[in-house]
Amino acid sequence: MAEPKYVEILSQLRTRCADLAVGSKLSSERALAAEFGVSAMTIRQSLSKLGEEGWIRRTRGSGTYVSRPVVAMGPSLTSLTEDLRRLGLTPGAKVLRFEPVIPDLETTTILALRPNEQAVVLERLRTADGEPLCHEISVYPARLKQILSAADLTRSVHETLAAEGVVPYSTFRRVRAVVASPNESALLELPAGAPALEIVDTFSDALGEVVQHVRSRYRFDRYEVVSNIVRLPHPLND
Template structure:
């Protein structure tokens, strides 16, 4: 926002910039059976997901959008409300409709959250909360194929985007696998460090679930106690069949989703 001379006062008045949505090209197909509000909502959601409408962007008011697109105000209101309901937009008194964030949609494949966030333009940030040696519990020992009570490295990391927490990641690693430097773990992803150390990731067994957040988890992830969390347990193997990682992760369901591709069995 810049200033310009005000001829009435001789001083300066703030220049009101156009909402970011005014810089985007939206179009609806009136011959399509898809409802107009849904077409607009999908285009707005796509702009948010791909970073063309960044968090904090102003969407503009319903009258401006309706006039520019030749749509009725109720149609535009319905499109905006559908994204408010999804948590992508928020209406703020005196400010207007603002982009909050996009929900990260992660494909179920052997990839890291860090890489997926970077690919989605989400600028991941990591805070390492624990990086220490501990004795393997029965669960961890079974996953990694080691003796119960033997030493493993425990990593606990808080992963955020746009300054908001998204996931809490707990990983157990064989101690002789690679050097897990905390500074490097905060600068990049675990799988990237593994690949750089010559570890070839081959396959994984993974379980996805859901549960409610505990009070401590809610505080950590900026959610209310009892909010929905997605959970994931994963054991990853290298090309020699060795278990190189066991992870137990929790994700904010309001910010995160898993995508499945389903095929018909012949």
Template structure:
């Protein structure tokens, strides 16, 4: 079985520690320096593991205070219809495009296994993209898809119009579970999206299902706060 990257292994260990009660909701976890020593890795590797947990809403960073186990947030159920980013942009008269930052087959993290109902032996496609509307960066996205679902598609098909390709292959896209929260842009995200570090970001975490109830996509997206808004319909 393919070995997980070191940062994913650390992600899993921290997640297990939280789930076992070592750190409770609202607790401050040790500093990056302390944890990098504990795990015997560089600060950069440790920071990447923390970032994945922050993106998933498991941890939260507080400027000047450190990193904490996230408090549960009030959730609002959005309309159940599933629309791809490309379809959404075209519906608003804008031309969608994207830039792929990374695209690789990997072993899933514990979070990805849970969200996509996978086993340890399964593999996933994990890709990072910047999404644009009329060439203006709107969001940064990390998407995880079961590898067995994309085996017959090439990279261009997956990165350009995955929902359309799925439907063309006979799959029926069902519903999605979505969670929206706010955060501040990190230095890396600010560079990707052409904003300032600390600017407001809307974070969307979404698990999308086929019509038969099978989860096929787990996405963590960060939207520029003043370039995108969510519309809820009841």
């Protein structure tokens, strides 16, 4: 069964938006209808879905402009790679540093290491469809060095660890807003002094052993944290 026309057009417009710079103006509904040989209603359906996905923003009286989907971190434990794939975005990473280190006292304590015991640091620039999204610095126990050294570190580290039986099962997470450093602003293509969303995770396996301590700083305009929060019932007063 053939897919609806608006879905076919949606796919083409999605690709077009991905190839255009953020802020680029799209053709009018009338021009797009003429280009694709369909009614304005069909184009309106495609644009509406495109807006829901975050690929465009529409300004009354001005026009339709290219945007980018906002990646949402939900209440369940998923990797950035999974979140990007779910949005139809291609995850990627550039390795900036991978080397053994003697971590500071706080990280040594978090990883449950002995004093002066080595760990492994991995610094990466994470991307979505080739565009910078996150600057990430991870520290791993030295016992995982062999697995990491043999891995393609431009891909999902969590998937690599899971394939070797080291599954990130839970995390302790802290989220806050920070000012991106000059280096991070350059990496993330942000204006100087721009904010970033910092998320610090300490991932543990099913036995409670820490497998990764990571500080990630995301573009403020491309990432958000979503939670479903309910009020606990109050105890009855005597």
